[in-house]
Amino acid sequence: MIxxxxxxxxxxxxxxxxxxxxxxxxxxxxxxxSLTTNQMCADAKxxxxxxxxxxxxxxxxxxEVDGPDEAEALSQIEHLIQDRFGEGE
Amino acid sequence: MLGILVVSHGxxxxxxxxxxxxxxxxxxxGVTPVCIPWELESSAAKEKIRKALxxxxxxxEGVLILTDLFGGTPTxxxxxxxxxxxxxxxxxxxxxxxxxxxxxxxxxxxxxEAVALxxxxxxxxxxxVSEVMSPEGGEEG
Numbered sequence: 001m002i003x004x005x006x007x008x009x010x011x012x013x014x015x016x017x018x019x020x021x022x023x024x025x026x027x028x029x030x031x032x033x034s035l036t037t038n039q040m041c042a043d044a045k046x047x048x049x050x051x052x053x054x055x056x057x058x059x060x061x062x063x064e065v066d067g068p069d070e071a072e073a074l075s076q077i078e079h080l081i082q083d084r085f086g087e088g089e
Numbered sequence: 090m091l092g093i094l095v096v097s098h099g100x101x102x103x104x105x106x107x108x109x110x111x112x113x114x115x116x117x118x119g120v121t122p123v124c125i126p127w128e129l130e131s132s133a134a135k136e137k138i139r140k141a142l143x144x145x146x147x148x149x150e151g152v153l154i155l156t157d158l159f160g161g162t163p164t165x166x167x168x169x170x171x172x173x174x175x176x177x178x179x180x181x182x183x184x185x186x187x188x189x190x191x192x193x194x195x196x197x198x199x200x201x202e203a204v205a206l207x208x209x210x211x212x213x214x215x216x217x218v219s220e221v222m223s224p225e226g227g228e229e230g
Contacts, residue, residue, distance in 0.1 A: 016112045024114070039221075047192065048185050048214050054221065 001066040002074055010084035013056035018085040023047045025076050031067025033077065044077070091200050092149030093120045093190055094141055095182065096167050097157040100124050109187045117191050121145055125163045135166045142170055151175060151200030153207075155182040155190060177204045179211070186211030 008014055014022070026033040026044040033044035037059055042049035044063070055061060061081070065074045080086075095102040102122035110116040123141045125134045145152050152175070156164040159180035167178055177200055179186070189210045193203045 017114070020112050020114060048189060048210055051185075052214075052216070 001064060002070050003062055003064040004074060004078060005060055005062050006078055006081050008055050008057055008059045008061055008081060010087050011057055011089045012087070013059065014050065014053060014061075016051065018087070019047055019050040021085055022077060022080060023050055025080060026073065028076075029065075029067065029069045029073035031065045031070040031073045033073055034064045036062040036064065090119065090149060090197055091151040091153055091194055091203060092145035093117075093194055094123055094138070094145055094152060094154045094167075095120065095156075095187065096123045096125065096138055096154055096163045098125060098161060098163055099127060101157055105182070105184065105187055108184065109191055112188060113191060117194070119145075119149065119194055120191055123163075125166075131162060131166065134162065135169065138163075138166055139170060142176065146176075151177070153190065153194075153200060153203055154178045155187060155207075156180045157182060174201065177201070179204060179207055181211070183211050183214065185214030 010018065012018065023045060035042050035044050035050060035053060037053050037055055040053060042053050044050060063074060063077055067073070095106055097105070102124045106120055106122040121141050121144070123138050125137070129137070142152060142154070154167045154176065156167050156178060158164060164178070164180050170176055171178055186207050190203070190207050193206060198206065
């Protein structure tokens with residue numbers, strides 16, 4: 001199992017379309033992926049779960065990945081968040 | 090794979106489907122909105138739902154009808170087309186429920202299982218912000 005803390009850096013935070021992109025990536029991997037804020041934890045493969053995190057801009061997020069393809073999964077999810085979900089701001 | 094029919098008063102069904110497609114990034118051909126205009130006479134409205142249902146049934150294994158309001162005309166008309174195990178109806182749809190329905194359809198979940206899951210998820214997605222914002226925090230959804 002590997003884990004990494006990242007910060008939500010896009011202006012709109014982990015909103016619906018951003019969450020959908022993240023869940024889509026998480027579902028491409030066998031590994032289990034969870035996202036944890038200081039208040040709650042969600043399965044990164046469930047869009048409704050990810051949305052309940054209500055993670056606004058600057059929220060620290062711990063990504064935990066467990067499974068055979070965990071390194072690539074973590075890398076892609078981390079890249080998506082740091083790339084501001086492709087939103088440019 | 091199950092088919093989904095979204096039936097509503099006014100243009101709500103179309104808007105629900107458009108918004109869910111926008112969030113999920115692409116439209117899903119297995120999801121059909123059926124809008125019942127206010128002025129449409131009920132026999133014509135029923136025919137509109139029946140035709141849409143027939144088309145979806147030809148392309149699907151089981152159909153889930155999501156409607157906006159229990160007791161409203163669109164739901165009442167849809168209920169006349171109910172076929173246990175083949176055409177199931179969930180009323181009081183919300184956006185989380187529809188998004189989950191589309192994902193459930195794509196996952197190939199059978200109809201009976203989908204109905205139970207979507208009822209639970211649709212209800213669970215109703216959140217009082219004051220509970221989430223309280224110092225104790227919320228539970229995982």
